[in-house]
Amino acid sequence: MPPQRSGVRVRVHPLGDTALLAELGTRLDTALNTRAIALAAALQRRRDVRRAVAGHGTVTVQFDPDQITLDALAVAIARLARKRPPVDEPGRLHRIPVVYDGPDLDAVATARGLSPRQVIDLHTRPIYRVFLVGFVPGWAYMGPIADELVLPRRSVPRTHVPAGSVAIAGQETGIYPLASPGGWHLIGRTSVKLFLPDSDPPSLFRAGDRVKFFPSPE
Amino acid sequence: MTPALRVVAPGLLTTVQDAGRPHAMASGVPPGGAMDRFAYQAGNLLVGNDRGAAALECTLRGPRLVALRACLVAITGADLEPRVSGRPVPMWSVFALEEGDELAFGARRLGARAYVAVDGGIAADRWLGSVSTNLMVGRGGMQGRALIAGDVISTGEQKTRTIPGRGLAEAMRPAYADRTLHAVAGPHTSRDSLFDATFQVSPDSNRMGYRLDGRRLEASGDEVLSFGLVAGAVQLPSGGRPILLMADHQTAGGYPVIAVVASASMPVAAQLAPGDEVRFVETTVEKALAMRAAQRSALDSLTS
Numbered sequence: 001m002p003p004q005r006s007g008v009r010v011r012v013h014p015l016g017d018t019a020l021l022a023e024l025g026t027r028l029d030t031a032l033n034t035r036a037i038a039l040a041a042a043l044q045r046r047r048d049v050r051r052a053v054a055g056h057g058t059v060t061v062q063f064d065p066d067q068i069t070l071d072a073l074a075v076a077i078a079r080l081a082r083k084r085p086p087v088d089e090p091g092r093l094h095r096i097p098v099v100y101d102g103p104d105l106d107a108v109a110t111a112r113g114l115s116p117r118q119v120i121d122l123h124t125r126p127i128y129r130v131f132l133v134g135f136v137p138g139w140a141y142m143g144p145i146a147d148e149l150v151l152p153r154r155s156v157p158r159t160h161v162p163a164g165s166v167a168i169a170g171q172e173t174g175i176y177p178l179a180s181p182g183g184w185h186l187i188g189r190t191s192v193k194l195f196l197p198d199s200d201p202p203s204l205f206r207a208g209d210r211v212k213f214f215p216s217p218e
Numbered sequence: 219m220t221p222a223l224r225v226v227a228p229g230l231l232t233t234v235q236d237a238g239r240p241h242a243m244a245s246g247v248p249p250g251g252a253m254d255r256f257a258y259q260a261g262n263l264l265v266g267n268d269r270g271a272a273a274l275e276c277t278l279r280g281p282r283l284v285a286l287r288a289c290l291v292a293i294t295g296a297d298l299e300p301r302v303s304g305r306p307v308p309m310w311s312v313f314a315l316e317e318g319d320e321l322a323f324g325a326r327r328l329g330a331r332a333y334v335a336v337d338g339g340i341a342a343d344r345w346l347g348s349v350s351t352n353l354m355v356g357r358g359g360m361q362g363r364a365l366i367a368g369d370v371i372s373t374g375e376q377k378t379r380t381i382p383g384r385g386l387a388e389a390m391r392p393a394y395a396d397r398t399l400h401a402v403a404g405p406h407t408s409r410d411s412l413f414d415a416t417f418q419v420s421p422d423s424n425r426m427g428y429r430l431d432g433r434r435l436e437a438s439g440d441e442v443l444s445f446g447l448v449a450g451a452v453q454l455p456s457g458g459r460p461i462l463l464m465a466d467h468q469t470a471g472g473y474p475v476i477a478v479v480a481s482a483s484m485p486v487a488a489q490l491a492p493g494d495e496v497r498f499v500e501t502t503v504e505k506a507l508a509m510r511a512a513q514r515s516a517l518d519s520l521t522s
Contacts, residue, residue: 013405016478017506019448021405028443033369053243053446059445065507132398133472134446137246140443141470153472159422170443170472177246180353183455183473195246197357200346203245204514214362 008035010081012074016068018065022077023055028144028171031085032057033131037207038086043077054207056131056141057199078201091209094192095176097167097216098124102186109149109170119187120215122146138177138195140205141157150154156181164189166213173213219341221286227368229281229323233463234340234359236272238465239348243446248466250350250358253488256513257295260386262383262481263520264292266379268380272337272349272359274371276332278491280323281365283334285315286365287372290337290382296329296394296489299310311385329489348449352466353425375423384503390516397494399462399483400501400509406474408454409436413477413500417460421492426464428490434458437474444472450487452481452498482509 005044006146025032036054039200043052043059048067053060065074101121105133109116128142135141153169159165165176167184176182177195194204205211225232226379234242235258238251250394252275254259259269274281280298293300300307307313323332332395342349342359353361360369401412410433417430435458446469447453453473462479462489480501488508490496501509 008494014478015404015448015475016400016450016480017404017503017510018481019447019478023405026443051240051243053469055445056443058443058445065510070503116343132444132470133244134246134444135468137248153455157455159500172269180354195355197345197355202242202247202346207244212420 001009008081010078012070014070014093015060019060019062019175020070022056022059022071023062024081028056028131030129033186035081035085038082039077042080048073050106052132060201062153075214086205089208091206093127093210093212094194094205094213096168096190096213097189098188098190099216100105100188102167102188105187108149108151108187112148114148122149123168123173123187124213124215130205130207130210130211132207133205134204136176136178136180137197138205139174139201139211140194140203141172141173141174142211146169151185153183154185161186162189164191166190219326219372220260220338221375222336222338223369223371224286225281225365225367225371225434226282227367228365229276230279232365233275233279233351233353234272235275235452236268236348238350239346242346243469246469247346248352248354248426248469249449249475250352250466252333253465254295254333254485254516256392256485257331259335259517260310260520261292261294261333262339263482263517263518264310264384264386265290265335265337266296266376267335267337267339269517271335272342273336274334274365275307276323276334277328278326280503282320282322283371285317285319285321286316286370289315291315291321292335293469294333294335297327299324299327300332308318308385310391312382314382317392328415330491331488336373337376339405341374342418343357354466359513386520389515390519391494392513394486396486397490397496399487399496399498400480400506401477401483401498402475402480402503402506404452405441406476407438409438410477412452412460412498416495416497419490419492419494419496423492425464427464427467428462429495430460430462433459442472442474443468446470447475448478450481450484451475452477452479464488480506480509482506482513
């Protein structure tokens, strides 16, 4: 029997002179995300890697150019990516109450030919996967959302989005843990705290967790 | 811990910074740390500290500080016209403060961020492994905030003996006045090149990043799934106004990254102030590494 090759092809792009982006895929895909998280964990164990952070289907690697060249690291990454993918354990389930009164709720409904009620129904139906935690402290990229809700990001990001805002963009949904700039469509808000500064790690959600939203009157 | 300096006036924005908390990026916490790592490390090495000790980062207008003990100080980075009890003191050199001496600053002559390194290193609140001040979440450094009048800055134990007068020659410092950032092409493309245009640092720029005004660049229109970001990345939102990510940058994002500034050009980027003109010159990874090596040997010359 030939050896099983269940890995994926990796494209490596330089990010300046001390980092690279390893791209396993460009689609929103749970299996790719599982592979990215495993690859980041394997890379983080290397002495020549300072940091490896998984994206949706990518790993951003900051490395020490005094210990390894970009090309040599790319070869090592290709070898790691050929390994059999890990079994994806179901993550912890979080239930999040949302007041659906966001400033963009009506605009989202109009843009997609829906009523605000339908937007809420579509948003609360799935159990979402946390693909990665990043952007600002405690923010989690979750999805995929219903096709009927998919919209591009705002072309000009807002310079101020209030903490607790529940938002959508592309195939994903998220909650702003802190007041920050942001380019997503704001459809609601929650009182659940996602950023826990006195804990380590300081984030309620972790990559691989599952999240279900439900409507709340206030 | 020994009280070393009392803050008489805080300046515009003076914070405690060190090498940051890069390991916390997986929780979405910005890596933070000194914006100009060259100036920050040089300051520490000049006063005999580890290069990763905490120092003060003074933005645009410096503070007024009174020495509570005799200490050795070096001021690096932006030239904000430092003076001790009214007399000018040289930049990039070690000098002694006697108890009661006042360190103050005058006009901004070059750059945006000056670093005040003190022998023993500054002792302050540690959060997730670093004493860097994160203003967005109000953690680290001086109670998670910029300095205010009346604050007392303490230091750790002095580790190495250093001699007043020791300095770093001008030829070995970054060319701040040049305002040219060498950058490697990024993983994503735009229809207009970043490298053909001159930009201005917008007023809504800060430690998280600089918005760049000037000719709008036509984006490729691609939506990218969010991925981990690095300081120096140039994002291009679909509006066409590039954003240069700095020390307190968001840890992940979905805008195309059209270039990444060479690590050796980041000190120059850190010294840009709102309104300054800046241009990008394309370079290769190999050339960027050569620039990095030159900066490294300049810093290493301070350890011998």
